[in-house]
Amino acid sequence: MQQNRPNKLLVNDVVLDNDALRVKVHGEWRTIEVKQLALLYLLIDNIGQTVTRDTIITTLWPDIIVSDNSVSQLVVQLRKTLGDNKNKPRFIKTVPRLGYQLIADVSDAPELTETLLAPQVNRPIYWLFAGLIIGMSALQLVNSQIFDTLQTAEYTYQSRLTASPGAEVFLRYSPNGRYLAFSHVGKNQEQFDLSVIDMKTQSLHNLKSTGYSEEAPVWSADGKWLAYYRYDPFSCTVRVFSVENAIEMWRLSPESTLFECDPAHGPLPIFWPTDTALYTQQWQESGIQVKHHEVLSSSGMRISNTTLLPRDIGYLKDINTETGELLFSQLINGKQHLFKGRVEGGNITKRVLSNDTRGPSVWNKEVGSYVFGEHALKSVTQQGDEQLIYQPNGVITDIAVDLQGGHIAHSEGEAQVSLYHFDTRSQSVTAELNAVSSPAKLDIMAEISEDGNWFAFASYGPQRQLGYTQVEIWIKHRQRDTANLLTMLPRNVFPNQLLLSPQGDNLLIVSEAGDVYLINLFSKKLITIIQDFKELRNIYWSDDGRSINYQAKQAAGQWQLWQYSLNELNNRLIERDPLKLERYKPVLAAQNVSFESFQSDVASYLLKHTKNEIDPKQLQASLRLYTPALFNEGIYYVLRQGHQLYLYCYYSQRQENIRIRPIGLYLYDISVSLSLSTDWLGSHILFNRVDGIETDIVLHRFNSARQ
Template sequence: MQSSRILVNDVLVEPAALKIKISGQWQAIEAKQLALLLLLIQHQGQCVSRDTIIEKLWPNTLVSDNSVSQLVAQLRKTLQDNKAAARFIKTVPREGYQLVASISEPPSIKEKLVAPRINRPIYWLLFGGGVGVVISIIVSYLSQPIKQTSPFKYDSRLTSAPGLEVYLRYSPEGRYLAFSHLDENQSQFDLAVYDSQSKIVHSLKSTSYSEEAPVWSPDGKWLAYYRFDPFKCEVRAIAVDHTIEMWRLGKEKKLFDCELGYGPRKLYWLTNNHIVFNTQKINKLIVESYEFDSQLNLVKSYEYPEVVGEILDVVPESTKLLLKSQASGEFDLVFQTLENPEKKSNVLSSFDAALAVWYQPDQIITAQDQLQIQNITRQTTLPISSNSSLIGDLDISRSRGSIAYSEGHAQVSVYRLDSLRNLVPISSATRIDVSPSVSSDGNYYAFVSKQTRQNLSSEVWVRNKLRANAELVYTLESIESARLLLFSPDNQYLALMTESNKLLVINLFAKSAVKIATEFNLLRNVFWARDSHSLFFTSSDENGNPLNWQYDLLDSGNKLLKTHQEWPPLKERNITFTQFSEDMKSYLLPRLTAYFDESQLTASFALYLPVLHEHGAYFVIRTGHELSLYEYDNTTGEVSLLKELGTYLYDINTPLALTTSKNGKQILFNRIDGIEMDIVLHQSTKERQ
């Protein structure tokens, strides 16, 4: 009887059971990943095109190339493969993917005992149609509607008034929900608490300060929060160990000072009386903690430079951190413990989640445009809410099985600063507009516009500065988002680089686009030739070595360059260049520290990266919630205030950018104009134990 198992290198695959064995340990493999692996096995040593993968794995379904890229990335992580030095799956640039692993039938117990191991080709499976049958069964199974019931159901809407409710935090036993509230036309947050027993919202703090991002002590007797004003930032704690009506009169204690230039980063209070949070160092986001005694006196502070990423959630009793990390070059959800920070983080999911919380040991709840549960083991997702509104914050009470999240909408618009220093809107106020760009001569503007409510595709718009309206020139695929827009020197073309590592050139007169790089690794260093006839960029080979390319618009083809193409000067580079933000900081920080504190500059640069022009630089400084635009003059070395830009109240996971023309006369930027969010509650459908 022939084996139903396949040995791929040293990984044992059992298709019928949807599991694989790596390093002696069995683990589940998601069905779609298995179908892809079997398809590659069927064509071992051959390049399988992306079109073939889509045809076989998503029959009669409209999907994008990005779905293939994500699936390949997930399978690589399951197999513990390294893209730069592939042992299993090799990327064939501009073609598809190739299985480079050896394939054999695993030896029987008898063979292990009496004979040396021989890797026998499994032609009985490859050419007997076995793999094709298994793939068909898996795809057929995946195509069938799966009746899954969400473990949560809609309970109620907690708030419904103009304004913003965010920074949600359940108390340890789940009765209370603390949050920060911002009334319409107000620029300072107030602190409030919802009592689920009485169904009443109590105002806890309403002062001239901005009180934000509350967190409960593990015993529920203290509530810590940030307190901002234009001159200082403190983390304070208020006693809440008596009746809720008296909380606003409870004793308070200052815990520590915080950086004024940064917005509040969520605090996490562990059972060992450590408060953990993210802090920004010069070049990266790290984890820091403060240890307190039983009287909330500061004992010691700690830094964890080995733990890199944004904290999304913490299990207080285990110091287990859920992080969003980009260490691999792509966004991943990973976990790492503070007890052993040197240990390499474990990747849970290849997913760029804006928000995520632990639900169960093998499940996390994530939020992007909708709420969903991700099963880490099975690599599956289940929607909780199909609402496609913007989700701004999320928390869960595991003890009560309750979910609270903030949903609503935001307006992000592009503005131009005119010669009289007035702000002139360039885009509509009904959408989220990002990636503003201005041509070198200042005659054309471009931006990317998206609508979150309908979850429509992003659109690229271009406007002549002498005309009142912008023109639509390109529509991105539904799941794509833009990273860079770059005008050619003659203004006839617009280069577009996406977050998924694709590069396109848009003909602005024909309003047509050509994809010039879709299968390259780690695209970077994108810039135009001065004659506008070529676009240069860099990728990496399978071993991580740089490859320099030239796309010729006349020949409509890519040419691999034998020598490194000289980069343009720093003032003409863009965010795709290697070490660009670090080079910008290295250039500006020594020139600006006489005017601003270095930590404030670093924090402000993380929000809006400065932009250089031939006479100096423009940069935005954040002080509390206030934003101000400044200019640095190369000739005099002086700094001058150009314009107060308004307030930045809350991070909605939307990139903000500042750009200018070569001579510095045209200045464009995007700004969050308004956020409306209410709190929505969901309750577990399961009985509490």
């Protein structure tokens, strides 16, 4: 049970008083039994996750043998105390055959000052007078110094702007804040449409619905033009049209093509900070290349000149229209670092803002401040002060700021990422794929044993918040219908790689932090076997599955070869000379993504042998999406063509490249690991895919007046 809890918590609208063993339900205090409180805190510690009956028994009755009925009765009692309904739960949801899940919102209970500031609506006038009398009394009772520090909330949740099935992404405010442009894809659709919301009239206008995919709109600095990406199955263009007349006429405005773009990649954001300057981004072999285009509008909108910006910018997130300052991110040691900077004399001067920023980031209204978030919407001032704006329902996918009014719109929602199995020996290429997991959570890191009998994968909820998410590791035998929960990783441990032993009896789990865990599939005992190294790489099993070889670097040290023995349960140093490490490196077919040059070596091999059949740019883009899977006769890989994903195989011995089958769609880039795995004979293929994205647009009003 978690230590150092707040004395009071707010669970939905119920106040939980830990010290007094009581809860406040509908304005009345009730006593809560110790066992009920222990169960409630166990559910809170695993909010959004299923807590199994076995976990409840071992946690609440560690030294007593009890039956499942004891758990059922305790849940019934807790529901009664909270005023919950089993058939329409607001607090505790029953997960059939597994256990229970807390579905309530949990936060610190409001203090007196917060209660005084809470807005009251739809109250009769006589309650207003009563409130004034009570408020005056409160002012005499509460130290006036408290109110000296009070400020109205800087942002107020306004409303949801959309609520239709599908996803709304690529949000952009017009320069005057009147309009919000975005791309929308409906449920079961394969292409995006271009839409605009008139924020003054709260009306929605569908501008482009051509059967092609219209994505990532951007306004010109003067607000007179709207540009966007248009994708068809074989090409990509950036188009522009006038939006000077009435919004009802925009869809009829003639278009012109600014330039062609790369159809192999999804759209990277375009920025139009001044009337004559347009910035685009394009994936290259070495990373993202940012380009500056001079725009002429004297005789129709066109590009007159293009220059390349320094390569060390990385992913351009935003450009401040007043100062020209760039906001960009770079992947360093597995983490997204956020920077601000300027281009001066062909070089970039930059300063780090954050060493680990996930999700979208944009400049805010106040110069030098920015808004960011993936699992929480936050603002950061120029001085580095961070403020929580909003806790989303799901994951934040896009953010847009009205630089005139300061209002913030963001899209939030959930993705469905499921695991699938394809048997290359017995299944038809047109047959439906075999689902290995359900879409209830995000299932990642597909891994198959060498004999093809065991499947392993990691699973977690969409809310990956610190202290509220535990990643589950699941295992499935190929001939069984369902997967079984193998273990739950310690809190705050997120896996980076799964490696089944050659015999399929042990699973290696490499975490993002560089620690390595080992679990036996039958005893289900999780142990930590490698930790406290600065860096790890080249991790692989020995042929007999009784040891793990890896290279490690200690602080201020050099790379060394180590080995963990399952028989002796210890680590020992094998080779300390960095110049001799290469001799221990296995052949490419026996390597995995932990090897420093694995992905580049595989990419170079495929590019060399498929260049006459597949566009190299398209292949490079697809290899960034899915890491290829090697087996004894060749390489399986996924190729993205438009929004469609196809499974290919290059057979090394006969030098033949074959498209096997379509495996699904990929409409929008989300922060989820996609993986492909196969057994040594290439008979079985395991992969995950994004089955659907559901997002809505949420609006937050900026409160310019403060107390």
